[in-house]
Amino acid sequence: MSNAESNKEYWRWTESRYTNPDLNWKDVDIISAGVDVGSVSTQAVIMVDGKIYCYSSMRTGSDSPDSANNAMDWALDGTGLSLDKIQYIVGTGYGRVNVSFAKRAITEIACHARGANFIYGPEIRTVLDMGGQDCKAIRCDQRGKVTAFLMNDKCAAGTGRGMEVFADLLQVHINDVGKMSLEVEEEPEPVSSTCVVFAKSEAVGLLRKGWPKEKVLAAYCSAMAHRVVTLLLRLGIEEKFAITGGIAKNIGVVKRIEDELKLKAPEPSIDPQLAGAIGAALFAKALVEKERKKS
Amino acid sequence: MITAGIDCGSKNTKVCIVKEGVVLSTASVLSGFDQEESAEQALKSALEKAGIKREEIEHITATGAGMEAIKFSHNTITTITADARGTYSIFPSARTIIDIGAEEGLVIKIDDKGKVKDFGINEKCAAGAGAFIEAMSRALEVDIENMGELSLKSAKQIPINAQCTIFAESEVVSLIHQKTLKEDIIRAVHDAIADRNTSMVRQIGIEKDVALIGGVANNIGFVDSMNRNLGFGLLVPKDGVAPEYVSALGAALVAQDKIGGY
Numbered sequence: 001m002s003n004a005e006s007n008k009e010y011w012r013w014t015e016s017r018y019t020n021p022d023l024n025w026k027d028v029d030i031i032s033a034g035v036d037v038g039s040v041s042t043q044a045v046i047m048v049d050g051k052i053y054c055y056s057s058m059r060t061g062s063d064s065p066d067s068a069n070n071a072m073d074w075a076l077d078g079t080g081l082s083l084d085k086i087q088y089i090v091g092t093g094y095g096r097v098n099v100s101f102a103k104r105a106i107t108e109i110a111c112h113a114r115g116a117n118f119i120y121g122p123e124i125r126t127v128l129d130m131g132g133q134d135c136k137a138i139r140c141d142q143r144g145k146v147t148a149f150l151m152n153d154k155c156a157a158g159t160g161r162g163m164e165v166f167a168d169l170l171q172v173h174i175n176d177v178g179k180m181s182l183e184v185e186e187e188p189e190p191v192s193s194t195c196v197v198f199a200k201s202e203a204v205g206l207l208r209k210g211w212p213k214e215k216v217l218a219a220y221c222s223a224m225a226h227r228v229v230t231l232l233l234r235l236g237i238e239e240k241f242a243i244t245g246g247i248a249k250n251i252g253v254v255k256r257i258e259d260e261l262k263l264k265a266p267e268p269s270i271d272p273q274l275a276g277a278i279g280a281a282l283f284a285k286a287l288v289e290k291e292r293k294k295s
Numbered sequence: 296m297i298t299a300g301i302d303c304g305s306k307n308t309k310v311c312i313v314k315e316g317v318v319l320s321t322a323s324v325l326s327g328f329d330q331e332e333s334a335e336q337a338l339k340s341a342l343e344k345a346g347i348k349r350e351e352i353e354h355i356t357a358t359g360a361g362m363e364a365i366k367f368s369h370n371t372i373t374t375i376t377a378d379a380r381g382t383y384s385i386f387p388s389a390r391t392i393i394d395i396g397a398e399e400g401l402v403i404k405i406d407d408k409g410k411v412k413d414f415g416i417n418e419k420c421a422a423g424a425g426a427f428i429e430a431m432s433r434a435l436e437v438d439i440e441n442m443g444e445l446s447l448k449s450a451k452q453i454p455i456n457a458q459c460t461i462f463a464e465s466e467v468v469s470l471i472h473q474k475t476l477k478e479d480i481i482r483a484v485h486d487a488i489a490d491r492n493t494s495m496v497r498q499i500g501i502e503k504d505v506a507l508i509g510g511v512a513n514n515i516g517f518v519d520s521m522n523r524n525l526g527f528g529l530l531v532p533k534d535g536v537a538p539e540y541v542s543a544l545g546a547a548l549v550a551q552d553k554i555g556g557y
Contacts, residue, residue, distance in 0.1 A: 062472040156461035161461055198426075201398075
């Protein structure tokens with residue numbers, strides 16, 4: 001293996017930004033924004049009258065205030081829109097108190113439910129948010145209002161960070177992990193260790209035994225699916241059920257969650273990693289409307 | 296009457312050879328993929344050190360996570376039994392034993408005859424085991440052997456909030472970015488793992504004296520954190536048998552009992 005290849009960062013997922021070409025911020029009523037500073041990724045979404053105008057999604061750096069600023073700058077890049085024209089900004093996520101330009105901070109649980117309602121529609125009652133360093137099972141009503149939730153933020157098993165560790169170990173790009181894990185003829189036994197550190201040693205053992213990468217990934221994806229299904233079952237599932245967060249893009253995990261639950265999660269029309277920031281931007285819009293009513 | 300104890304740990308395989316209750320030699324090799332082969336090598340090296348032949352060993356007892364793989368052993372015993380036997384032979388006053396290995400932590404309570412009364416075990420999570428310190432030493436780029444000494448230089452208390460090893464690693468990296476002194480971070484690492492283990496000990500109940508064994512007991516910084524957290528000094532094997540060999544010693548002593556005792 002060449003040196004450059006061995007230094008490759010397999011965990012590094014693709015950062016992205018987008019502007020909706022059909023929308024113009026100049027002739028709209030409300031411009032609102034949501035910034036979701038997660039432990040691993042940060043998203044900024046700017047909405048015009050409740051429609052997504054532009055967004056950015058990037059890796060959270062070691063400094064939360066900088067990450068919020070960078071994500072907002074990148075989202076605004078090339079749009080001609082500036083921060084002072086946004087009427088209301090809501091911060092959310094693990095680093096929500098560090099969004100200096102936000103008027104208010106709202107928990108990511110509320111924002112994810114609201115965002116899932118926007119992405120997947122009002123019939124969603126259960127949301128599984130699989131983030132970088134935590135995993136939440138959320139129940140909500142037809143308006144996307146949270147009615148109950150459970151979360152694991154103590155352990156990397158069942159989170160995106162755990163998947164990054166495996167991408168690195170197997171030298172498979174994180175974007176390809178899910179697809180590759182489905183390239184097995186027969187589903188192997190799931191990795192038996194819960195702890196990611198131990199699961200990693202277990203995987204090394206399996207590789208030495210001659211298991212191909214896809215089989216090891218299948219074993220890990222199904223262990224991860226099983227772990228989050230336990231959380232969902234503890235909360236109780238009401239249909240319809242949807243998945244948000246970065247892992248929602250991992251088909252290997254999603255497919256196995258669906259199989260275990262015997263339920264289908266709808267395919268997202270919008271990047272499901274944006275759910276938190278979308279929810280925050282929608283709350284920001286509602287807050288503008290509330291302020292108007294008052295005055 | 297010569298016997299051998301083999302402790303097949305998740306990281307290292309340790310062998311202890313005993314003659315009439317006295318330790319002749321010890322040896323350790325990395326537990327590779329083939330655990331029986333690792334045990335074979337460790338035994339060979341211990342035999343060389345003791346200057347005896349394989350045929351002179353009358354009984355071999357295996358213990359530890361991989362003990363089932365050692366086909367040439369005469370019998371197997373649990374880590375709990377081995378730890379109790381080994382520790383009691385070194386510290387007859389010990390009533391509580393804490394064994395912290397690479398991938399698990401154990402607390403064992405024994406009576407004044409060395410008999411096991413109760414025990415607790417963590418084998419599910421790396422946060423309370425040697426693997427935690429190992430992961431942090433990698434993140435800090437400090438040799439694991441130097442972690443103990445360095446942390447003793449620190450007088451500062453910094454909390455590590457993350458429980459999980461994977462998350463704690465990111466926390467350590469951000470402490471490095473904040474230019475926190477390495478020795479202060481290392482102390483924080485030792486305090487964090489000590490905290491997890493002392494809460495496990497408290498759950499079982501502390502009865503003095505308390506002995507600390509297992510490879511992690513070689514880390515003087517960790518021992519210091521444990522002593523501070525508990526408010527009293529732990530007994531750590533120093534002369535004769537190193538802390539990571541106590542389990543293998545226990546197995547060898549049980550083997551002695553098997554063939555008629557010494």
